[in-house]
Amino acid sequence: MRLHTHIAVTVGLIALTVIGSTAGVREAAAAPNVVGHVYVNDNTAGTNTIGAFNRLADGTLVAMKDSPFAAGGAGTGTIVGSQGALQVTDDGRYLLAADAGSNQISVLRIDHDGKLHPVESSPTDSGGIRPISIAVHDDLVYVANLGNGVSGSNYTGFKLHDNGRLTPLRNSTVPLPNTALPGDVFFNADGTHLVGTEVGTTDPGTFKIDSFVVGHDGRLTAAPGSPFAAQGAGPFGSEFRPTNPTQLYVSNAHNGAGKGTVSAFSVARDGTLTSIGDSPYPDNQTAPCWVEITHDGRYLFTINTGDSTISRYRIHADGTLKLLGSTPIKNPTGVLRSFDARLTPNGKYLYVVDAGLDAVSGFAVDGGNLTELSSSPMALPAGATPFGIVVTASHPHDD
Numbered sequence: 001m002r003l004h005t006h007i008a009v010t011v012g013l014i015a016l017t018v019i020g021s022t023a024g025v026r027e028a029a030a031a032p033n034v035v036g037h038v039y040v041n042d043n044t045a046g047t048n049t050i051g052a053f054n055r056l057a058d059g060t061l062v063a064m065k066d067s068p069f070a071a072g073g074a075g076t077g078t079i080v081g082s083q084g085a086l087q088v089t090d091d092g093r094y095l096l097a098a099d100a101g102s103n104q105i106s107v108l109r110i111d112h113d114g115k116l117h118p119v120e121s122s123p124t125d126s127g128g129i130r131p132i133s134i135a136v137h138d139d140l141v142y143v144a145n146l147g148n149g150v151s152g153s154n155y156t157g158f159k160l161h162d163n164g165r166l167t168p169l170r171n172s173t174v175p176l177p178n179t180a181l182p183g184d185v186f187f188n189a190d191g192t193h194l195v196g197t198e199v200g201t202t203d204p205g206t207f208k209i210d211s212f213v214v215g216h217d218g219r220l221t222a223a224p225g226s227p228f229a230a231q232g233a234g235p236f237g238s239e240f241r242p243t244n245p246t247q248l249y250v251s252n253a254h255n256g257a258g259k260g261t262v263s264a265f266s267v268a269r270d271g272t273l274t275s276i277g278d279s280p281y282p283d284n285q286t287a288p289c290w291v292e293i294t295h296d297g298r299y300l301f302t303i304n305t306g307d308s309t310i311s312r313y314r315i316h317a318d319g320t321l322k323l324l325g326s327t328p329i330k331n332p333t334g335v336l337r338s339f340d341a342r343l344t345p346n347g348k349y350l351y352v353v354d355a356g357l358d359a360v361s362g363f364a365v366d367g368g369n370l371t372e373l374s375s376s377p378m379a380l381p382a383g384a385t386p387f388g389i390v391v392t393a394s395h396p397h398d399d
Helices: 013-020
Strands: 034-041 046-056 061-064 069-075 086-088 094-099 104-110 116-118 131-137 140-145 154-160 166-168 182-187 193-198 208-214 220-222 235-241 244-252 261-267 273-275 288-293 299-304 309-315 321-328 338-343 349-354 359-366 369-372 389-393
Touching: 034 061, 034 086, 034 094, 046 094, 069 094, 069 104, 069 116, 086 131, 086 389, 094 131, 104 131, 140 182, 182 235, 193 235, 193 244, 208 235, 235 299, 244 288, 261 288, 288 338, 299 321, 299 338, 309 369, 321 369, 338 389, 349 389
Parallel strands: 131 182, 235 288
Antiparallel strands: 034 046, 034 389, 046 061, 046 069, 086 094, 094 104, 104 116, 131 140, 140 154, 154 166, 182 193, 193 208, 208 220, 235 244, 244 261, 261 273, 288 299, 299 309, 309 321, 338 349, 349 359, 359 369
C-alpha cells in the first residue's frame, strides 16, 4: 500500500486541541533573541498561505504577527507528499511556493523582519499540472509538476529575475510518463546537475531516478541511461551531499513495513549514476520519505512517515552510510504523518512538517543525535495541509 503519496486525510479537532496549548503557538513580534524564521507551505484550499514563525535562539518557534501570509495561488486542501514544495533563493530575498491547487508558483519577498509580500508579477503558471517540488540555484528554477494522471507531468525551467519575476525558460520542459508521480527535483551544490525522483505506482518498472547535466543556458541534458532504475520501491526524498556534489542520496519509501532503505550514488560528470558500496542501506523503519543532510556532510537524517521516526546515518568519506539508530517523534494523537524537514543554517536545529497534525516538530542536533524540543510540536494555522518547509537566518551567522 502506498503510505503517503497524494492522499487526503481528515484531522480531528482533538489534534488541534493537543498542540494548541504548546508554547510554539504564541504570537509575538520580533524580539531581541529572534535568530531567524521558519516558513511552511500550508497548501490551504482556495487561497494558499504560508505559515510563518519567528525562531528563537533555543529553537522555540513563535507564530509571527500577521501569519499566515497569502501566497497568491491556490492550494489543494488535501495532503500531498513531496519534498521541496517551498524554497528560498540563494540570496535569501525571495520565497518560492508551489500552489498545487492552481498550477502556479508564487514568489514572495522576505522583509528584514521576516514578513512576506507577493511580488508584483506573482503567481506564475507552473508549466504543467499540480506543481509539487521546486529546485533553485542562483537565478535558475525548475519545477516538478505531478500531472493529473493523463497529462501535465514534467520538469519545467524558469529564470528568476532580480525583481522576483519568474519567466519560463524556452524549450526547457522535460515530459514525464503519467505513471512517474514525481516526488522531488533538486540541484547539486554547484548547479551542474539536477535530479528528480519518480515515485511511481505499484509497478516496479515505474520506480525511476532522472539525472541531468545543466547547461550554461539552463537547459537540461539527460545522462546516458537516464532514467535509472531505483534500488527500492518508491524513490522519494533526495539530496546531494553538501560537501561533495558528486554524491547523491535517495530514500526508498515503499518497500513495506520495517523495510525502508536509503540509496547512495556517485554521480559522474555526464550525470551517470553508480551505486556506492553496499547500497541500498537498511533503515529498519517504515516509509523513509524525506532526506536532510547536515551542512558539514557528516550525517544524514531521513523522516519515516510510516512510523513517525527519524533515522540517523553517519556518512563516511567514500559516501557509504552507517545507520546510527532512529529517534521517535512525539505523536500525541497518532496522526502525526511526519513529512518534509529542514535544518537551520547553523545546523543546530532540525524542523519537520507534521502533515497529519498540521504542526511543526523541532529537534536539537548534536552531531548525529537528535533531541526533541519541549515546545514541540508547534501548531500551524487552521486549515493547513502542509507539504514544504524553509528555515532562514536573521543575519549571516544565524545566532
